Amino acid sequence: MNASMALPALRRAAMTVSMLGVATVVGALMVFLTQTLLARKMGPDAYGLFASSLATVTMIAPLAGFGLTQFRLKAYGVEGWAADRWLVPSLRFTLATTVLAIGIVVAWALLAAPRDGTRFSLLVLTPVILSVLTVNLASNKFRLEDRFARMALNQLAIPGSRLLVAIGLLLVPQLGWRFVAIAYGSISLLMALSAVPQIRAMFRGEIALKGHGPRPEAIEHGVRPGMGDVWSQAWAYGVYAALYPVFFQISTILLKYFQSDAHAGRYAIALAVMTAIYLIPATIYQKFLQGKLHRWAAHDKPKFRFAYRKGNAGMFVLGLLVSAAMLALSPWLVPLAFGERYSGVVAILMVLAICPPVRFLSTAMGAALMTGDHMRLRVHAMTMATVVAVIGNVLLIPLFSEMGAAWATVVAEAALLFGTWRGVRKLHPELTHGP
Template identity: 35%
Template sequence: MSSPPRTSKPPPLTAAIQICLLWGGSLTGAGLAFLTQVVLGRHMGPGDYGIFSNALAQCMLLSQVAGLGIQTFWLSVYGREGRQGARWIPGCLKLLAVSSTLAVLTLLLTAALGPGSHRTAETLVLMAPSILGFAAVELVATKLQLEERFASVAAWQMLHHGLRFALILPIVMTATGDILLETSAAYSLAAVIIVAVAIQQLRRMQRKDFEPLGHHYDRALKDTGEAPSMLRTLAHVWPYGADTLLYLAYFQCSNILLLYLAGDRDAGIYFAAFTIMNAAYLLPTTLYTKFLLSKFHRWAHHDQAKLLSALKTGGTSMLAAGTACGLAIWLASDLIINILYGSGFQDAKPVLATLAICAPIRFVSTSIGAILTTGSQMRMRVIIKSLCAALCVALNMLLIPEHGAIGAAIATLGTEVGLLLLFSITIYFRRTAIFRSARTEHAH
């Protein structure tokens, strides 16, 4: 008797367990990351913490240049082509080599020629390998997501955060050297270890030694046996890279501009509040990017009724969850700052209260915005993100010089409102195209 074929459609209980595993891993990983930032903030003080947060923001931004959005492209191409999506892997890996080199060189040039202090330049140079570490984390998580190994995704999330925390803890406990520079070196050491693990996983993808569940053979796609060239791959990948880069551009914009427009202290104050909100955004981020996104890409081509249902139910549930989360942070902002960061960060209280208003907006925009990654909607999503990135830079340039960290928080709130409005308007007016474009694209 032959064994039944494997399926990617888990029963409700199994799906619930998978989501719990992801949230559990994400909560543990985010808790370690959050604890790391709190410990660093308390030991560094607002000035050095501002320099560190600026360097971290630049590394995270450039990690999207290194990764080029390839992780999201993989979800899309496997959702469309099934297992034959493996033909794109060689071209993607060549692109990764080029883009990673470019990203690291960009940070080194910023350190050498940028307007920051000598201490800022040293920190940037020491943290350069972190760019590759951030990119590697996302790529391996996507590979595991395609395999629907959600327990492994959770473990991977815990591993890289736990590794950084383990390396940094002795530095702050002994406090015998320069905490800022030693911490920067520790982040890079963790990145080197993560990249070494990631290389082995990516080699398995290159050898087609992995099993993407639920991605069946596409008989309509002629299998020539030839992998697309690097340039052809770039032509397909760039919208995904632009999307993730623009997201981080406005997400990290305030962190970066504050250091140069208002000084180290304001940058540290803002980053303290930003770290708390980033932890709050874990719920929608984990649900949509780690669990549902790969399914969205499959549903866009094979089950659009589910995609429409996800759009309707997701927005409502995320609005309720985001409102509850934001209200709790807003009411407890004074207490949260006092407990976590202490007296040196009192100016972070109004910043956190302002950013708390963003919670329901971000929850809903994460939900409905995920629909615009499917089918042929990515270019429209990139246009929206470009407008929001420009809006964020303009608001920060206008508000930071006079209002400092609180001005950056207001700029962030304005950008979040703009993003949600543009997502909502686009989905409303393009609703017919969104739920037909995937079939049309598939036919071609």
């Protein structure tokens, strides 16, 4: 690519990333405001019960679709228009895994959940599974079409709607946590229904695919795959997606069962802050670069190597800046936003401030393991980190409560970075050595 062609391409990329960045900031503010209002009005106990129930459902939600959205980006990035051959078995795979995910949540609610309101919360929050699935599928289609503005609006709908629920609770405090749980479930159902037209078009092959030229009149589809073939291709993405909520949210759930709802509520606030922060690397790599990285890894190795190296350096520096901001702002911002009942969150965030540069770098590195047939190495890294997170929380929460959970999270993030680096070094030595 010569300079005259590269400059407009870089300008378009910068504009797209900037637009997605603005959408990310807006979404993060919505999430932060929602958590602030809910935490202040519900109190640590009620908020902890609700937050731990939502974390449980969110932890199961990735089983629906089980890696299909990520695999589709790979399939279209490598095969182009010929990837339409995966549409029919993908639909069957989606239906089967969605029924499984919903069944697990309902069974847990009816057979194992405490009867302190947790059962009710789990059941009414079950539609969250459908909203996570459908929003991801629709966003998947928009990414393949390079319709990033539409994708950003699609993913702002849920945090925007949840903010309205929190405002409703502010105006009518008597509504309580049951109203919030029912409202969240209702929003999820509406979001799932609103995404149906896009998902129907996607499974019919009505995709304006970008980066592979116009649709040919005759497409050579090759071998027609079945559900077993979808499983063999998608399982690694699915396992990673299923492990991540356990890795990230197990602390909140274990604090509920080992300590109390109040402990879980305080830690949930800290995780809400971290969730908003982690939207930054997710926006850059999962929403903007992922489909392109699949294409570059298959067809443009120099560009892939350039993106990897520059991305690592840039994301690490950005993570350091975010950590510095957390250390400076948390001591006065948390009490101001959430009230004195949540003052303990400050100490948690002081520990978790170690995590942003680690997470930002592991996200950038991990993008190299989502290309080709290398996803299994990323699964190995996440499996190791999840085991570290679970063991760390089980050992440290009974001794140090929320602070034990925070340090377990730091160690788990470091384990994820180490496993990701090891995987990249093994499968992409050209990225970790040489000029």
